[in-house]
Amino acid sequence: MPKHFDAIILGAGTAGLAALSEVRKHTDNFLIVNDGPYGTTCARVGCMPSKLLIEAANAYHRRGSFDTFGIRGASALSVDFPAVMQRVRAMRDDFVASTLALTDTLGKRSMAGRARLRGPDCVEVNGERLTARAIIIATGSHPFIPKPWQAFADRVLTTDTLFEQTHIGPRLGVVGLGPLGAELAQALARLGIEVSAFARKDMLAGLRDPDINAELRTALAADMPLHTGAQAQLEAVDGGIAITSGDTRVMVDQVLAAVGRRPNVQGLGLETLGVPLDEHGMPAFDPGSTQVGDLRVFIAGDVNGDRPLLHEAADEGHIAGMNALADEVRCYKRRTPLSIVFTDPEVAVVGASTAHLAPPSYVVGSASFAHQGRARAGQRNAGRIALYADGTDGKLLGAELCAPAGEHLAHLLGLAVSQGLRVQDLLAMPIYHPVLEEGLRTALRDASRKLRGPRASDLAHCAPMGSAALE
Amino acid sequence: MPKHFDAIILGAGTAGLAALSEVRKHTDNFLIVNDGPYGTTCARVGCMPSKLLIEAANAYHRRGSFDTFGIRGASALSVDFPAVMQRVRAMRDDFVASTLALTDTLGKRSMAGRARLRGPDCVEVNGERLTARAIIIATGSHPFIPKPWQAFADRVLTTDTLFEQTHIGPRLGVVGLGPLGAELAQALARLGIEVSAFARKDMLAGLRDPDINAELRTALAADMPLHTGAQAQLEAVDGGIAITSGDTRVMVDQVLAAVGRRPNVQGLGLETLGVPLDEHGMPAFDPGSTQVGDLRVFIAGDVNGDRPLLHEAADEGHIAGMNALADEVRCYKRRTPLSIVFTDPEVAVVGASTAHLAPPSYVVGSASFAHQGRARAGQRNAGRIALYADGTDGKLLGAELCAPAGEHLAHLLGLAVSQGLRVQDLLAMPIYHPVLEEGLRTALRDASRKLRGPRASDLAHCAPMGSAALE
Numbered sequence: 001m002p003k004h005f006d007a008i009i010l011g012a013g014t015a016g017l018a019a020l021s022e023v024r025k026h027t028d029n030f031l032i033v034n035d036g037p038y039g040t041t042c043a044r045v046g047c048m049p050s051k052l053l054i055e056a057a058n059a060y061h062r063r064g065s066f067d068t069f070g071i072r073g074a075s076a077l078s079v080d081f082p083a084v085m086q087r088v089r090a091m092r093d094d095f096v097a098s099t100l101a102l103t104d105t106l107g108k109r110s111m112a113g114r115a116r117l118r119g120p121d122c123v124e125v126n127g128e129r130l131t132a133r134a135i136i137i138a139t140g141s142h143p144f145i146p147k148p149w150q151a152f153a154d155r156v157l158t159t160d161t162l163f164e165q166t167h168i169g170p171r172l173g174v175v176g177l178g179p180l181g182a183e184l185a186q187a188l189a190r191l192g193i194e195v196s197a198f199a200r201k202d203m204l205a206g207l208r209d210p211d212i213n214a215e216l217r218t219a220l221a222a223d224m225p226l227h228t229g230a231q232a233q234l235e236a237v238d239g240g241i242a243i244t245s246g247d248t249r250v251m252v253d254q255v256l257a258a259v260g261r262r263p264n265v266q267g268l269g270l271e272t273l274g275v276p277l278d279e280h281g282m283p284a285f286d287p288g289s290t291q292v293g294d295l296r297v298f299i300a301g302d303v304n305g306d307r308p309l310l311h312e313a314a315d316e317g318h319i320a321g322m323n324a325l326a327d328e329v330r331c332y333k334r335r336t337p338l339s340i341v342f343t344d345p346e347v348a349v350v351g352a353s354t355a356h357l358a359p360p361s362y363v364v365g366s367a368s369f370a371h372q373g374r375a376r377a378g379q380r381n382a383g384r385i386a387l388y389a390d391g392t393d394g395k396l397l398g399a400e401l402c403a404p405a406g407e408h409l410a411h412l413l414g415l416a417v418s419q420g421l422r423v424q425d426l427l428a429m430p431i432y433h434p435v436l437e438e439g440l441r442t443a444l445r446d447a448s449r450k451l452r453g454p455r456a457s458d459l460a461h462c463a464p465m466g467s468a469a470l471e
Numbered sequence: 472m473p474k475h476f477d478a479i480i481l482g483a484g485t486a487g488l489a490a491l492s493e494v495r496k497h498t499d500n501f502l503i504v505n506d507g508p509y510g511t512t513c514a515r516v517g518c519m520p521s522k523l524l525i526e527a528a529n530a531y532h533r534r535g536s537f538d539t540f541g542i543r544g545a546s547a548l549s550v551d552f553p554a555v556m557q558r559v560r561a562m563r564d565d566f567v568a569s570t571l572a573l574t575d576t577l578g579k580r581s582m583a584g585r586a587r588l589r590g591p592d593c594v595e596v597n598g599e600r601l602t603a604r605a606i607i608i609a610t611g612s613h614p615f616i617p618k619p620w621q622a623f624a625d626r627v628l629t630t631d632t633l634f635e636q637t638h639i640g641p642r643l644g645v646v647g648l649g650p651l652g653a654e655l656a657q658a659l660a661r662l663g664i665e666v667s668a669f670a671r672k673d674m675l676a677g678l679r680d681p682d683i684n685a686e687l688r689t690a691l692a693a694d695m696p697l698h699t700g701a702q703a704q705l706e707a708v709d710g711g712i713a714i715t716s717g718d719t720r721v722m723v724d725q726v727l728a729a730v731g732r733r734p735n736v737q738g739l740g741l742e743t744l745g746v747p748l749d750e751h752g753m754p755a756f757d758p759g760s761t762q763v764g765d766l767r768v769f770i771a772g773d774v775n776g777d778r779p780l781l782h783e784a785a786d787e788g789h790i791a792g793m794n795a796l797a798d799e800v801r802c803y804k805r806r807t808p809l810s811i812v813f814t815d816p817e818v819a820v821v822g823a824s825t826a827h828l829a830p831p832s833y834v835v836g837s838a839s840f841a842h843q844g845r846a847r848a849g850q851r852n853a854g855r856i857a858l859y860a861d862g863t864d865g866k867l868l869g870a871e872l873c874a875p876a877g878e879h880l881a882h883l884l885g886l887a888v889s890q891g892l893r894v895q896d897l898l899a900m901p902i903y904h905p906v907l908e909e910g911l912r913t914a915l916r917d918a919s920r921k922l923r924g925p926r927a928s929d930l931a932h933c934a935p936m937g938s939a940a941l942e
Contacts, residue, residue: 025926042904042905047904047905048844048848048905051845051848051849051905052848055540055848055849055850056540056541056542059533059536059537059540059542059850060537060540060542062530062533065530066530066531066548068558069526069527069530069531069555069558070527070550070551070552070553070554070555070556070557070558071527071530071531071548071549071550071551071555072548072549072550072551072554073544073547073548073549074548076544076547076548077537077542077543077544077545077547077548078542078543078544079541079542079543080541080542080543081541082541083541083543084540084541084542085541086541087539087540087541091847091848095844288933309903309904310903310904311901311902311903311904315930318928318929318930319930322928322930330932330933331932331933332930332931332932332933333899333930333931333932333933335899335900335901336900336901337901338901338902338903339903340903340906373519373566374522376562377519377522377523377526377562378522378526379526405876405879407903407906408876408879408880408882408883408907408908409879410903411879411883411900411901411902411903411906411908412879412882412883412886414900414901414902415883415886415887415892415897415900416886418899418900418901419890419892419896419900421886421890425890426886428804428806428889429806429807429882429885429886429889429890430782430806430807430808430809430882430885430889431782431809431882431885432780432781432782432809432810432811432878432881432882433513433518433780433781433782434513434518434519434522435811435878435882436879437879437882455496457789457793458789459786459789459790459793459803459804460803460804461801461802461803461804462759462801462802462803462804
C-alpha cells in the first residue's frame, strides 16, 4: 500500500463522498478513511429515517379528516408501533446501502479507522503515517447530550438511538424544538406516544418571524403540550425522569435530546495544522472554497459547523473535491439559503431572514391559509406565509412560512430569490386553480400593494416592436 | 333604469366578474347580465367540486399504504358515498357564495336574463334594448352531449349533474379522458364506483409526450379498465347502457360524458356584430386584447374557446375590463401556458409542447420517480418528468410530467419558463433533501449532460471583483 496520496478524505459521509466523486475525476491515488459506521448521517440517522417516520405519522393522522370527507371506520385504525419502526429501519438500510455502494468498490483506497492529523500534509490511521498533497476533513458531527444527562443512559435517546427502538415511552419528553426536535416530536405524538415538548426559546424550528412561529406553535400544540421559554432540567425519579422547565414539572419515561449536534473533531489533531483555532478548537475556513487558511486542507460538511444541511454538505464536498487537486484554489458561489422543517404544516426559511433586514428598507407581504380554497378542499387550511421584498425595487429577499405544501412553496421561492426576481416577476408567472400557490400569490399581491399601490396589474402590456421581453 | 351604459358585461362567471372589477375602477354606469344559475363554472360545476371529490377519494385511497406504514385496521374503512357528495355540495355552495358576493351588492346594475346582441353597441335583455360604449361577452360554456346520447336522459351525466347525485352507478362508464374525464374517472373509481373508462385517443389528459402518457395510463389502469383508441358508441340495453368501443362491449348503469364543452353563443346574436363568423359561428378576436375586430366588443373566458382554464379566463376578463373603457385598446402579454390535471400522480403540461418543438433543436431531460428517495419514503414512487430545453442555449422551453406533487413541480417550471431561465440557472437553485424536487433535479442534470457534457458542475465560480452575478 502506498504511503503517499494525491488526496486523503477523512469521512465517508455526504461531504466526503461528494469530495470523492470530484477527486476521482483527477486521480486514482486517493484514500478515503472512515471512523465508525459507514453510511451518511442523512441516510443512517438523519433526514431519511425521520422522513420515513413522518410519512407514517401523517398518513395515520389524516384519519382525523376521514369523517368529514365521508369516510367511515377511522376509529378502527391503530398504530403497530414496532411495525412502523421496522419499516423505518428496513427502508433506511436500503438508503444506507446505496451510499455504501460508492466505497465498497474501492478496495484498499477505502479504509476503516480513526484518523489523526499529524500536520497539514500528514495523517495517522491505524498506527500508520500517510502523507497527501491535499487533505479533506469531512468527519461529520454527533448529537450533543449535556453532561448531566449522560447518567440517564438509555432513558435519553438521540437520533443515533431513536430509530433502533421497538417501543418508546409511553411518556416521552422531547427537549429541544429546533428543526429536528419539532418534526420528531410531532411525528411521535401522532403515532400515539405521549409527548411533552420543551424548548429554551419561544421561537421554534429555526423561525425568526413571530407571526409564522405562532402558526407553528398552534399546530404543534394540537398534538402535544408545549413548554417553552425556560431551560429544561432532568432528574431521576422512581425509575422515570422528571423534567422541570420554569414552573412546569412533567414525569416521563424517556427523553429525546434534540439540543443540537457537535463537530467530530475530538482527537482529530486540528492543532497540528499550524493555524489558529477558536475557543471550540475549530480553525477558520473560507465557506466559498472550504479551504483552511492557505493550506491544501479543506473542511466540508457538518464538521465545519457552518450549514449543517445535506444539500450544503454535498456542495461543500464538491467544492473541496474540486479544489483539492486544482492548480488554483477557487471560490464558489454558495446557494440561496433554504431550510425546511417537515412538520405539518411544513416550515421553511428561504433567503434572507428578517433578522438581517432593516425596516423600512423592506416590505412584508403576508397571507393566511385559514380560508384558502384548495387548502379547505383538502381539509388542511392552516398556516401562513410571509415574504420580504426590497422596498425600493421589489426584489424578493426572503420568506418564512408554515403552510400546507410548504416544502414546495419554499422551492419556488428559493428559485425566485436565487434569480433575483421581483414580486412583479412572480406575479407574471402562471398560477393554476385551485392550488396552494394561490395562497403564495395572495402574499405576493399584499407585497405588491405595499410596493406599487392597489391598482398595479399582474398583467404587463405587450412590448412594442413585437419583442418578447416582459417589461 | 338607464338605457345607456358605459359598459355591459354579458355573463357573471370568472371572466365577467374579473372584467367587472376593472370596469368599476372607471365607471359606475355599467350593467352585468347573467343567464341561468349564478356562480362561476369553476365554483359550481368545475374546479372546486371536482377537487373536493378528488381530495376525499385520495384520502380514502391512501389506506392501500397503511399496512406497509404499520397502520392496522384499514379493512374497516368504507366510503359513505352520499356523505362524500353531501360535503362536496356543502363546500361547493360556500365557494359559490363567495362568487355571488360580488354581484349581490350591485342592485339594478346586475340583471338576470338572457342577452341578445342587436349590434356592436346594443343588447336586448328581457325584451328591453340597452346600448353601451363597450360590450364584454363572457357567457361561458356548457358540457357537450352528442345528440344520440341525449335520449338516455339522466343515465348520461355531465359535470352539470354529476355533483347533484347521491348515488352513482354502481357501474359507470366515463367517456372522454381529457383532463376532466381522467381526474373524475379516477376519483370515482377510488370511491368505490365500478368505473370503465373510454377515450377516442390513446394520449390522455392533454399530454403529448408518449413516455409521460404511459405513466398516466399505468396509474389509471390500476384503478379501472381503460379502453382507448376507438370511438365509444352507446346503446340502451335492459335498462342500462351498453358501451361499444372497438371490440370491447361493456354494460354500465350510467355514463359520465366528458367529451368537451361548447361556447354559450346559441341565440347570442353574434351575427349582428357585422364581422365575419367562422364555421362554428364564432368571430375572430385578438387573444392579447380580447377585442373582436375593430369593435369596442370584447370576448373573454370559456366562450372564446381559446384557453378554457380558470386562470386564463380571469386574465381575459381583466384584459377585457381594462380595455373596455380605455382611450386606446392595448395588447397584454399572456402567461406561459400551464395546465394541471389532478389525477394521482398529477399530470401537468408547462410551456411549449413537444408538438411545437422540432428536433434536434431541443434536448429532453427525463427522470423517473420509481426509485426517488422521498417518493419511496411516502409510498408514492411512481411517475416521470420530461423537460424540453433549447439545444443551443439551454433555455427551458417546456415540460410534461405525471409525478407525485406534480402540481407543485409544474409551478416551479412555470416560473422558470416564464422568466426564460436556462437548465443551468435551475441547477443553481437550492434544493433541499429529501424532497420530490430532487427528482426534477435528476431530469435537469440529464438535460445538462446532453447540453454541456457530463462534467459540468451545478456550482458556479464566484465572479471576480466581488460581484454577486451568477456567472
